[in-house]
Amino acid sequence: MIRPARLIGAASVVLVTTALAVCGLTAADSPQSTTTTVQRASVVRVDDGKTIFRFETFGDEQLWTDVLRMHEVIATSVDPITALTVGLKVDVDALPASIIDALRSGTGVDLTSPETTIQLLKLNAVVGVKGTVSDTGQLTSVGITCALCHSTVDNSLMAGIGHRLDGWANADLDVGKIVALSTSPLLDDATKADFRTWGPGKYDPRHHYFDGTNIIGLPLNTPSLPVVIPPAYGLKGVGFETYNGDGPISYWNSYVGVGQMGGQGSFSDPRIGVSISQTPDLVTPRLPALLAYQLSLRTPKAPKGSFNQAAADRGEGIFHGQAGCATCHKGSTFTDVLSGADPSVPLLHEATEVGMDPTYAEKSATGMSTGIAAYRTTPLRGLQQRRFYFHDGSASSLLAVVNHYDALFQLHLTEAQKSDLVEYLKSL
Numbered sequence: 179m180i181r182p183a184r185l186i187g188a189a190s191v192v193l194v195t196t197a198l199a200v201c202g203l204t205a206a207d208s209p210q211s212t213t214t215t216v217q218r219a220s221v222v223r224v225d226d227g228k229t230i231f232r233f234e235t236f237g238d239e240q241l242w243t244d245v246l247r248m249h250e251v252i253a254t255s256v257d258p259i260t261a262l263t264v265g266l267k268v269d270v271d272a273l274p275a276s277i278i279d280a281l282r283s284g285t286g287v288d289l290t291s292p293e294t295t296i297q298l299l300k301l302n303a304v305v306g307v308k309g310t311v312s313d314t315g316q317l318t319s320v321g322i323t324c325a326l327c328h329s330t331v332d333n334s335l336m337a338g339i340g341h342r343l344d345g346w347a348n349a350d351l352d353v354g355k356i357v358a359l360s361t362s363p364l365l366d367d368a369t370k371a372d373f374r375t376w377g378p379g380k381y382d383p384r385h386h387y388f389d390g391t392n393i394i395g396l397p398l399n400t401p402s403l404p405v406v407i408p409p410a411y412g413l414k415g416v417g418f419e420t421y422n423g424d425g426p427i428s429y430w431n432s433y434v435g436v437g438q439m440g441g442q443g444s445f446s447d448p449r450i451g452v453s454i455s456q457t458p459d460l461v462t463p464r465l466p467a468l469l470a471y472q473l474s475l476r477t478p479k480a481p482k483g484s485f486n487q488a489a490a491d492r493g494e495g496i497f498h499g500q501a502g503c504a505t506c507h508k509g510s511t512f513t514d515v516l517s518g519a520d521p522s523v524p525l526l527h528e529a530t531e532v533g534m535d536p537t538y539a540e541k542s543a544t545g546m547s548t549g550i551a552a553y554r555t556t557p558l559r560g561l562q563q564r565r566f567y568f569h570d571g572s573a574s575s576l577l578a579v580v581n582h583y584d585a586l587f588q589l590h591l592t593e594a595q596k597s598d599l600v601e602y603l604k605s606l
C-alpha cells in the first residue's frame with residue numbers, strides 16, 4: 179500500500195477548476211475557419227502539440243527524479259537491453275549515423291552498459307523519457323512525456339528501435355516494472371510487488387496521484403487495477419474519451435499530466451475528491467495545443483493483406499445485422515457515447531449490460547458521482563495492433579471478443595460468421 183504522507187479531505191476540494199474550465203473552452207474540433215491566418219495558427223498549434231506530446235515533461239521531474247530517484251536507478255542498473263526489455267523504445271531518427279552503423283553491425287555500442295542508456299538520453303532518443311545529462315556525463319534528472327505510453331516505434335532498425343509512431347499504444351511498456359525499480363521510501367515493497375504484476379501494455383491511472391510533494395493513495399483502488407493503455411489516435415468526433423466517459427480529452431490530459439505523470443500544474447475534480455494546485459501551472463496552458471495534436475492523429479489503415487477482404491465484407495453485414503454490434507458501436511466513430519438525450523452527458527453502458535467487471539468503473543468519476551458502474555462504448559480503431567481488448571484486457575484476441583458477445587447476447591453465431599466478424603474487426 180502507498181503510504182499517504184498527507185490525506186486529502188473533502189474540505190480541500192475546490193468547486194470549479196481551471197482545468198475543467200479550459201476543457202470546456204478548447205474546441206479544436208469546432209468548424210475550422212477558412213482564412214489563411216487561422217489555418218496557419220492551427221498548423222502551428224498542431225506542431226506545438228506534437229512537441230508537447232513527444233517532449234514535454236511539464237516539470238514532472240519533481241516525481242520521477244526528486245521522489246522516485248529514477249535518474250539514479252537508470253545510471254546504476256538500466257542498460258539498453260534492460261530498457262528495451264521493459265518496453266522502452268528508441269527513436270532511430272535521433273541517432274547519429276555512427277551509432278546506427280554500430281547497432282547494425284553489433285559492434286561498438288555496449289548494450290549492457292547503463293552509460294549507453296545515458297548517451298541515448300542525452301541524444302533525446304528514448305521515446306517518452308527526457309533526461310538531463312551534465313557535461314561530465316552524469317544523469318542529473320529524468321522525466322516522462324505522453325509519448326512514453328502513447329507512442330511506439332516501427333522497429334525499422336531492430337526490435338524496439340525505429341521511427342516514432344505517435345498515438346499508438348505502447349503494448350510492450352511495463353510501467354509497473356519500471357516504477358517498481360524506484361528506491362523511493364514512499365513506495366513500500368507490497369506496493370512494488372503489486373505494480374510488478376501489471377504486465378506490459380497496462381497501467382492503473384486510478385491507484386494514486388501525485389500532488390507535487392506526496393504520492394497519495396486513492397484508497398478505493400487498493401490493490402491496483404491496471405487497464406489497457408489505449409491508442410491516442412482516431413479520436414476526432416468521439417467525445418468523452420476515456421473508458422468511463424469521465425470528461426473530454428483535455429480533462430483527462432490534465433488529470434494524467436498533473437496527477438499521474440506528476441507534472442507541475444493544477445487539477446481538481448470534486449467527483450473523485452482530487453484537488454491539486456501548483457504554480458506556475460505548466461500543464462493547463464499547453465492543453466489546447468496538445469488536444470489539437472491528438473485530434474490530428476489518424477487511425478492507421480489496416481495493412482493490405484492483413485485481413486481477408488471478402489470475409490470482412492460479410493462480417494460488416496453481421497456487425498450491422500444479426501450480431502447487433504452497431505447498435506452501440508455506431509457510425510464512423512463506432513461509439514454511441516454522444517448519442518444520449520443530452521450531449522453534455524456521456525451515454526454509458528452499465529457493466530452488467532456488456533458483461534464487464536464493474537470494479538474499474540466504480541473508481542471512475544462517472545461511477546463515483548452516480549453510483550453506477552458503467553463503461554463507454556469503445557470507439558473501435560486500429561484493432562489489429564492491440565494485444566488485448568476491453569478496458570482490463572480480459573479478451574486476448576478478437577475471436578475472444580466475439581465469443582464474449584456471442585455468449586452474453588446469445589447471438590448463436592456460426593463459426594463461419596464469427597470468423598467473418600473477426601476479419602471485419604481486423605479491417606478497422
Ligand code: HEC
Pocket residue numbers: 322323324325326327328353380381382383405406407408409410413419420421422427430431434435439468472
Ligand atoms: C503511464 C502511462 C500513460 C501516460 C504517461 C499517459 N497516458 Fe494516456 N492513458 C493511459 C491509460 C492507462 C489510459 C486509459 C485510462 C482510462 O480511460 O480510464 C489512457 C487514456 C488516454 C486517452 C483516452 C483514449 C481513449 O480512447 O480512451 C487519451 C486521449 C490519452 N490517454 C492521452 C494522453 C496524453 C496526451 C498524455 C500526456 C499528457 C497521456 N495520455 C499520458 C496511460 C498513459
Ligand code: HEC
Pocket residue numbers: 421497501502503504505506507527531532534553554555556557558559561564566567568569570579580583584599603
Ligand atoms: C450494448 C452495447 C454494445 C454492444 C451491443 C456491443 N458492444 Fe462492443 N463494447 C461496448 C462497450 C461498453 C465496450 C467497452 C467495454 C470495456 O472496455 O470494458 C465495448 C468494447 C468492445 C471492444 C473492445 C475494443 C478495445 O479497443 O478494447 C470490441 C472489439 C468490441 N466492443 C466489439 C464489439 C462487437 C464485435 C460487437 C457485436 C458482436 C459488440 N462490440 C457489441 C458496448 C457494446
